[in-house]
Amino acid sequence: MVTDGTDPAGWPAADRQDDDLDRAFGPETASVQTRSRAQRARTWLAIGGGTVVVAGVIVLVLGTIVGTVQTGIGGVFPRPDMALDRLDGELDGVPGVTEVRHHQAEKTGFASYDATATITADPSLDAAARKDLVSTLSRAADSAGGNGVRVVAIADLGNLEVGVSESRAVTAKRLVLADRLDHIGGVTAVRCSWARGGTPSDRAADQSIVVETPGRGAAVPPIVARVTAETHAVFPGARVEVVAAG
Template identity: 65%
Template sequence: MPTDGPDAHRAPAPAPDADRSLAPDADRPLAPDDLDRAFGPDTGSTATRSGHRVRTAVLIGGGTVVVAGVIVLVLGTIVGSVQTGIGGVFPRPGTALDRFVSDARDLPGVTDVQRHRAEKTAFASYEVSATVTADPSLEPAARAELVRALSRATDEASGNGVHVVAIADLGVQQVGVTEHADTAARRLQLADTLDRIGGVTAVRCSWGRGAQSSDDAEDQAVVVETPGRGRAVPPIVARVTEETQRVFPGASVQVLPAG
């Protein structure tokens, strides 16, 4: 028999057991398949590799230090090689001077060769010099030939950043010698001329003492010695200056008391 009232059309409530079977268990942990269905297959946690990263950073840092050390060592070796010389590429001032000294000692009339310390003229350039002492009794022709031979020897020994020069000590005359034989010959001729001036007892025709060698006329330095005093000196100075400027215009002239 139908029943009228407010609950007549209400659906029957589900049984307690049926409701529990349809809802997921809140206390049950989610399985991997559940995570995959909910968020995708790539959401699993990944173990961090901080230890691997630290080792990599240490290796990179150590490698950088090693490379920097190698670069410093190579640069130091290159700079040192330029300073001291390697083979036939970089300057070797000692070797160049050895060759010149050996050649000069074999020349006729030479009695001694004195080496001087090498002078650095640029980053990879040197000038080396020696004083070649000759027998003061050599005849003028023999002295001229000796100066020419010394000029050839300086030319042959120079090279690879090394410039070889010499002072020919001929007794009362000292003459600068470079690879330019014509300039060396003019110095010798001027020394002969000045030596014949009355009152002159010693002559030096070269570049300035302590200065880098030069064959330019204005860089020449002429020094003569005289025992003259007082009024005897000005005429000597005038004559020496005149003869010097005729051969080397602009050269400096000094007249010193004979020592």
């Protein structure tokens, strides 16, 4: 078959193809405008700016959520300040308590805190009254804690300072030991608790016993030996320190 370059409708084939392209895209390729470098730069700048804004919003929202979880929502999450307020309520009117001081809460985990207070007692309380008071303080600490907050305290009994936790058994041991050490000749004050400034703990090896004595020279080693023996009989591995009375 011989063709003369026309299609069956009589149009030259190339001309018809060009006409179709012209209708679709315009008579010239310039009808589809090529973006300049400046236009492309502005587009990428707009996209980048939008991405930064979105990322900033996400970070802000996540920070708000995490902060809210850590500080507490509606009493469900940890609120160490409220736990110490509950402790105040538990001790309101308790005989022998003269003052309750709150300390800065220590964060122990993502959503857990140790809330600490110093409870000053009437130094004139006798041994039986001190025992009852320390037991009451331990129950109050147990009741005030919860929702990720552990409440602990230092009971200031005058010449004795005793760590108080929710464990009444361990708290009672601290008081008994402190009283026993206080009766050693040459001892004028005793602190029986966890390490000062350390994490509160009821483990025997985590206890820290500090006794004060006005003794000097050769009088000190016998006191150290007696205090150490008495302490390790109750709390094996506990730290013992004998310091000069201030």
